[in-house]
Amino acid sequence: MSTRRIGGPRLRLAQLGLAAGFFLLWWLLTTPGIVPPFLFDNDRQAAFFFGEPLRILARVWDWFVVDRDIYRHLAVTLTETVAAFAIGTAAGLGVGMWLALSPFAAALLDPYIKAANSMPRVILAPIFAVWFGLGMGSKIALGVTLVFFIVFFNVYQGVREVSPVVLANARMLGANRRQLLRHVYLPSAMSWVFSSLHTSVGLAFVGAVVGEYLGSAAGVGYLILQAEGSFDINTVMAGILVLTAFALVLDWGVGRIERRLMKWQPRSGETEKL
Amino acid sequence: MAVPDGRPGGAMSPALELSGVAITFLSGEGRSAQRYTAVQGVDLTIAPGEFVSVVGPTGCGKSTLLNVAAGLLEPSAGGVKVSGAPLAGLNRRAGYMFQSDALMPWRTALGNVMAGLEFRAVPPAEARAQAEDWLRRVGLAGFGDRYPHQMSGGMRKRTALAQVLVLDPDLILMDEPFSALDIQTRQLMENEVLEIWAAKRKAVLFITHDLDEAIAMSDRVVVMSAGPAARPIGEFAIDLPRPRDVAEVRVTPRFIELHTAIWDVLRGEVLKGYTQGKVA
Secondary structure, three states: OHHHHOOHHHHHHHHHHHHHHHHHHHHHHHOOOOOOOOOOOOOOHHHHHHOOHHHHHHHHHHHHHHOOOHHHHHHHHHHHHHHHHHHHHHHHHHHHHHHHHOHHHHHHHHHHHHHHHHOOHHHHHHHHHHHHOOOHHHHHHHHHHHHHHHHHHHHHHHHHOOOHHHHHHHHHOOOOHHHHHHHHHHHHHHHHHHHOHHHHHHHHHHHHHHHHHHOOOOOHHHHHHHHHHOOOHHHHHHHHHHHHHHHHHHHHHHHHHHHHHOOOOOOOOOOOOO | OOOOOOOOOOOOOOOEEEEEEEEEEEEOOHHHOEEEEEEEEEEEEEOOOOEEEEEOOOOOOHHHHHHHHHOOOOOOEEEEEEOOEEOOOOOOOEEEEOOOOOOOOOOOHHHHHHHHHHHOOOOHHHHHHHHHHHHHHOOOOOOOOOOHHHOOHHHHHHHHHHHHHOOOOOEEEEEOOOOOOOHHHHHHHHHHHHHHHHHHOOEEEEEOOOHHHHHHHOOEEEEEOOOOOEOEEEEEEOOOOOOOOHHHHOOOHHHHHHHHHHHHHHHHHHHHHHHHHHHO
16 A cells, blocks of 8 residues: 555655766776865875766767667677577477477476576577577577576477466366467466566566677677777666666566556556456 | 367256266376375266255365366366366366456456456457456446455456356356355355356356355355365255345344254264364
8 A cells, every 4th residue: 555655746756866876886986086085095096997978968969869879789689689588489389389388399408408508598599600690580589598498498388388277178168189288378478478578578678788709890889898808887787777777678668568557457456356 | 979179068068067076186296296186986966057066174185076077177086077078188168267266467357257258259349348248247346447456355356257257157166155254244145146057057067165055056066075075965955935134144043054964974074074174
């Protein structure tokens, strides 16, 4: 009950205030000449290690408005993210349904799936770079390996936890095997996919950026790598800022889709309408 | 003799005929497997349009019997005939109303009622019209767009009833359908079911642990013994006049007579089931 009262414009204002306060503190501590150096030898070093918020924001402004050269990189990163997410989800859905419905295949592959899942898959990035080149392919492949297992395990769980009564009911109503798959197993699995959607979109993004960071010719990860090479901490920070903003946008988009498609699911705390 | 595909072989062939049905469950595997015989030697015949209730103590295999009639469970011994033809696989002529919620939570009330028609490839417009008609008949007109979680227990039961009846089954199997409802909703729904049944005259196999409900609704009450190896131990024709109101009929002298007679048979079994439950 009391949690409902928190929210509205006052909360938004407070949240913005917190961000503003953070940037102000950052600015005070890194701008040479304002606060006497207490950690470093001279007052240029704070700016060197932590960047300067005004320059970072100027960098972002340049990227988006003045030079307009970030759109190409953002497009690359987002394309990689979306592609990795789509392919990983489709593959996870397919394999998850298949294994959940054929116990022999599931038992056979069980140890291998466990092994593949527990392997630190980021280490595959160099191999993917060799296989798919330094273009988008290798980043998508890395993202797919991250997304696949999340979706796969959720679908597998979802199909196995289909209510036996709902299943029996659908059979009594005359559903054949294909109709059971389409009208019972798939919707049930989809609810589990959606519950993992935020995680898997996030991981697709991680796959794309890490892949770019490890070797590429375009993308926001590439921009950060370049800036890091020349100790341009402001550009690195600007890149991180842009990535964070777009991760939030992606997450928000997923939330919208989820709310639209999963309206049949009760939300916790929602009262029953009579 | 019935036509092989199961069309009625005339008014004479019963809607459902169980003969010598036994069901033994195996739990565990290999040599350590445990056998549990739920029901044994069950003979039960339901005439077309007849309303038969099966009562018995908890764990006497009532639901098991229903699953056999539905074709969800194959009997270990004995035969099942539907409208005179031996049952193989699912019973396509039966509608099953489950004890617990069996609606698809991702479909609206209307979507759920339409589901069976959709599976049978009825054109969508027609399926929709029929489903809306049945929703109206169970008193849910205007609630078609609700999802199961947005409905009360009683509304979900009504939806489940419409979902079964829209397919116009010859035999309706009901497994304690109202046991989760409060007493007022329950009596309302019992009366509604009786009304619909009186109009359609389908055979009903109704499982309940509530003797009052069984007598108030049925043409015939079958009493099962306590498990394991439960079997019918008594059969009572209910000659109360119809149409009945389930609340009013309970106070008539004839009802009380029947109740006393059936309870005499049932009591011993309930006690047996109760003590077994305590030991187990």
